Amino acid sequence: MSGIYIHIPFCRQSCIYCNFYFKNGLKGSGELIEALLNEIELRFNEKSFVPSTLYFGGGTPSFVETNQIKRLIDKVKLTCQVDDFEELTLEANPDDMTEEKLKAWREMGVTRLSVGVQSFFDEHLQWMNRAHSGEEAKRALTLAQNMGFELSLDIIFGIPNCDDHQLLKNLEIATSFNIQHISCYGLTLEDNTPWKKLILNKSYVSPDDEQSSRQFVLCMAYLTNKNWEHYEISNYAKPGKLAKHNTSYWQNKTYIGIGPSAHSYDGKTRSWNVADINVYVNAIQSKDIPEEVEFLSDVNRFNEYIMTGLRTQWGIDMNELKQFGLSMEEFNVNLQIGLNKKQLEQVGDKIYLSQTGKLYADAIASSLFIA
Numbered sequence: 001m002s003g004i005y006i007h008i009p010f011c012r013q014s015c016i017y018c019n020f021y022f023k024n025g026l027k028g029s030g031e032l033i034e035a036l037l038n039e040i041e042l043r044f045n046e047k048s049f050v051p052s053t054l055y056f057g058g059g060t061p062s063f064v065e066t067n068q069i070k071r072l073i074d075k076v077k078l079t080c081q082v083d084d085f086e087e088l089t090l091e092a093n094p095d096d097m098t099e100e101k102l103k104a105w106r107e108m109g110v111t112r113l114s115v116g117v118q119s120f121f122d123e124h125l126q127w128m129n130r131a132h133s134g135e136e137a138k139r140a141l142t143l144a145q146n147m148g149f150e151l152s153l154d155i156i157f158g159i160p161n162c163d164d165h166q167l168l169k170n171l172e173i174a175t176s177f178n179i180q181h182i183s184c185y186g187l188t189l190e191d192n193t194p195w196k197k198l199i200l201n202k203s204y205v206s207p208d209d210e211q212s213s214r215q216f217v218l219c220m221a222y223l224t225n226k227n228w229e230h231y232e233i234s235n236y237a238k239p240g241k242l243a244k245h246n247t248s249y250w251q252n253k254t255y256i257g258i259g260p261s262a263h264s265y266d267g268k269t270r271s272w273n274v275a276d277i278n279v280y281v282n283a284i285q286s287k288d289i290p291e292e293v294e295f296l297s298d299v300n301r302f303n304e305y306i307m308t309g310l311r312t313q314w315g316i317d318m319n320e321l322k323q324f325g326l327s328m329e330e331f332n333v334n335l336q337i338g339l340n341k342k343q344l345e346q347v348g349d350k351i352y353l354s355q356t357g358k359l360y361a362d363a364i365a366s367s368l369f370i371a
């Protein structure tokens with residue numbers, strides 16, 4: 001399975017925690033869409049690529065005109081010679097999910113919406129500077145479920161003014177809709193975000209690690225008790241409803257990213273387009289794809305397999321690791337430490353995070369890296 005990701009770098013306003021590449025407002029969106037269409041042509045006229053999934057992320061793809069999304073879908077189908085996708089996902093914010101837009105997305109073949117709900121409580125949404133209200137989110141989800149979209153919801157835990165009771169209420173409301181997928185993300189403080197500046201100004205509080213860990217466990221317990229499959233550290237699905245496009249990232253499948261800041265992976269190299277709309281548009285107009293490419297060594301690929309595999313329910317497979325042909329001595333010592341601390345579990349040739357280990361997934365994965 002291979003996928004195409006298209007980055008739409010425009011948002012209505014800046015959420016305080018966000019460090020994705022985007023601009024506020026729609027200025028320049030016309031030129032950017034033309035450049036995206038041209039990048040699709042530049043990439044796929046040269047080499048054949050048959051995508052099974054198409055994913056619009058951002059930024060906020062739901063913010064731009066529906067006809068612009070349709071042109072991009074049609075262009076991918078025509079250039080890659082595919083009639084349909086196994087999954088066609090569009091990231092959408094509730095404030096964009098009008099009946100008119102939902103109908104248009106449905107008609108152009110969007111099968112799945114990944115909806116940035118984050119919380120149903122207005123005090124949390126306002127604190128994060130989200131552009132919608134809790135009621136708007138409920139109205140949008142009702143409309144979308146009635147139109148037959150597959151739905152994935154993003155919920156954030158660890159918001160400083162969100163207590164445990166409110167978090168559970170968010171999960172209860174989320175699962176009362178006909179949704180197939182939930183992503184639960186911990187609020188993390190990234191560099192170059194409005195939140196970081198607000199903390200420096202002393203007008204906002206810092207994240208509370210203890211609250212974040214406790215609420216991660218609450219999400220896990222609530223959803224797994226209701227038979228949601230916890231298949232990746234931040235992701236839960238109804239049986240058989242795993243996110244196909246994102247799962248291909250975690251299972252080391254190839255993908256191509258289109259647009260400013262989008263990443264690609266072909267099994268041997270990783271590349272990323274420049275994160276600047278003007279530089280991107282100018283380069284594409286000169287028929288140049290403005291990307292940097294990194295060749296992955298066996299050590300890079302070994303460590304990446306550990307980082308992504310350990311976060312999933314499939315774990316890491318010792319047989320796969322041996323195929324890299326590297327010395328396993330350092331890995332085996334660190335694996336034993338993780339097993340002794342009960343952060344890791346071994347079943348046959350497979351290694352998994354324990355329930356406690358899930359709280360420290362990235363740190364444990366890094367401890368297994370080889371230099």
Ligand code: SF4
Nearest residue numbers: 011014015018058059
């Ligand atoms: S979180 Fe999403 S909607 Fe908010 S600023 Fe970032 S990309 Fe835009």
